[in-house]
Amino acid sequence: MSFDSRELxxxxxxxxxxxxxxxxxxxLWDKTKKxxxxxxDLKAFPVIDGIPDMVPEEARDLTEEELEExxx
Ligand SMILES: [Zn+2]
Numbered sequence: 001m002s003f004d005s006r007e008l009x010x011x012x013x014x015x016x017x018x019x020x021x022x023x024x025x026x027x028l029w030d031k032t033k034k035x036x037x038x039x040x041d042l043k044a045f046p047v048i049d050g051i052p053d054m055v056p057e058e059a060r061d062l063t064e065e066e067l068e069e070x071x072x
Contacts, residue, residue: 021054030070037062037070 018027020038027036027045036052037044043059044066045052053059062070 018052018054021056022059028070033070035060037067039067042067 018036019025020027020041020043022041022043023038025038025040027038029036030044033044035044035046041059042062042064043056044062045054045059047053
């Protein structure tokens with residue numbers, strides 16, 4: 001249980017800081033896939049070795065279906 005709450009706290013801190021490098025909007029955190037994503041741009045940013053990769057060229061394209069899946 002203690003691991004879970006630590007992880008949640010870290011997630012909250014990280015998501016407050018990060019904005020989308022493309023549209024400067026807030027990034028959302030996908031706990032399942034462990035990646036950040038932007039709803040406006042339909043892009044997902046991977047986290048590599050605990051560090052978010054915010055390079056727009058390396059972002060993964062998201063489909064509408066994937067976005068719906070993330071927001072469930
Ligand atoms: Zn964006």
